[in-house]
Amino acid sequence: MRAFLESRREQIxxxxxxxxxxxxxxTVSRDEAVEACEAVVDALSEVASTGRLEDVAAPGFDRVREQLGRMSEARSRTGSSPAQIADEVAALRAPVAELLRAEPADASAPEAAESMLALTVLMGTLRLVVMQTALGSGQELIARQRQQLLEVATPVISLWEGVVAVxxxxxxxxxxxxxxxxxxLESIVDRRARxxxxxxxxxxxxDSLVAEHLTKTVDAARLMGxxxxxxxxxxxxxRTVVHLGIDLGSVLTRASLADALAHVLSRQGIEVSPRADTR
Known part of the structure; x- marks a missing residue:
């Protein structure tokens, strides 16, 4: 199998x-695609040389696992599922099998049957490697997207000079x-918020868990001045805070954002007066 893969490397x-x-x-350069394909063929040749056709941990697969991961991630971003990507890998067997059958040998010879079986096993293992890589890339992508959503869902807004709100x-x-x-904490530093x-x-x-998170955030802000x-x-x-016996005594609270902003402005010597009725 190794000899066949090496001799038909460019054609495959x-x-x-x-x-x-x-x-x-x-999508831009076909030469890059050919180069990537050659790397995969070389990896399969290395695996074939070890005889570990069914081993996803065979050294040869390590050479292309990173590349396959980037490809799987790119396909995942376009909406392809790991199962669809695995089917696309399975489709790679047919062109290789066609070249193998065209080799100058008796199709009924045991060697030809063994070669075809080895090819089937090898491509099946490659499919499994790609599925594992695609699943891993998908989980990493989901984790990054979740982090981005968390950041978007917690904006830090500048209300006044030196005053920010979350x-x-x-x-x-x-x-x-x-x-x-x-x-x-980053906004306190970047915007010099007091x-x-x-x-x-x-x-x-x-609940008690939310109160604990709030208290820690307040303490961290205080440490930043x-x-x-x-x-x-x-x-x-x-009522819930009182019923649960949650201690927020060290935390300054106000009923509304407007009340909190008025308190902050008063601390800065700025008086907010109600708008006069013009009627």
Whole structure:
């Protein structure tokens, strides 16, 4: 099998370059697709030389695992599932089998049958390697997208010079709390904020875990030299906090974002007066 793959390396690579798996990734240059295909053929040749045709951990696959991972990730971004990618890999067997059958040998000879079986096993293992790589790339992509969504869902807004606010909406779990804290601390430094308002008007429920996250965020902001205020304390949240015996005594709270901003402005010597009725 190794001798066949080495002798037909260029032919296999050129046929594979037109296959959906490679054509969809290398859309600009066909030469790059051929080069990538040759690398895969070389890897299969190395695996064939070891005789470990069914071993996904065979050294040869390590040479192309990174490349296959990039290709799988690119296909995943276009909406292809790991199963679809695996089917595209399975389709690579037909061109190679066609070349193998065209070899100058008696088709009924045991050697020809063994070669075809070896090819089937080898391509099946490659398919499994690609599936594993695609699943891993997909999980990494999902993790990155989740992180990006968390960052987008916790914006830091400048309300006044030296005053920033973080409007929290939904559930405040550990992962999101970490993103809130990191974004907030970076904003304190970048915007030279002296006051921070955490608005929890959009937080559906406040339990001991949420209170712990808020307290840690407030403490971290204080260490950075900023005063932190928690706004959006609705009657229902106040009753829950009291009922659960949660201690927020060290946290400055206000009923609304407007109240918190008015407090901050008053601390800066700025008086906010109600708008006069012009009627």
């Amino acid at each position: 690579a050129r046929r594979w370059a037109d296959a959906p798996l490679f054509r969809a990734v290398f 409007p929290l909406i939904g559930t405040l779990d550990s992962a999101r709390s970490q993103v809130v804290m990191e974004s907030l 006051y921070v308002i955490l608005d929890i008007t959009g937080v559906s429920t406040v 900023a005063e932190c205020i928690v706004s959006g304390i609705r009657p229902a949240i106040a």
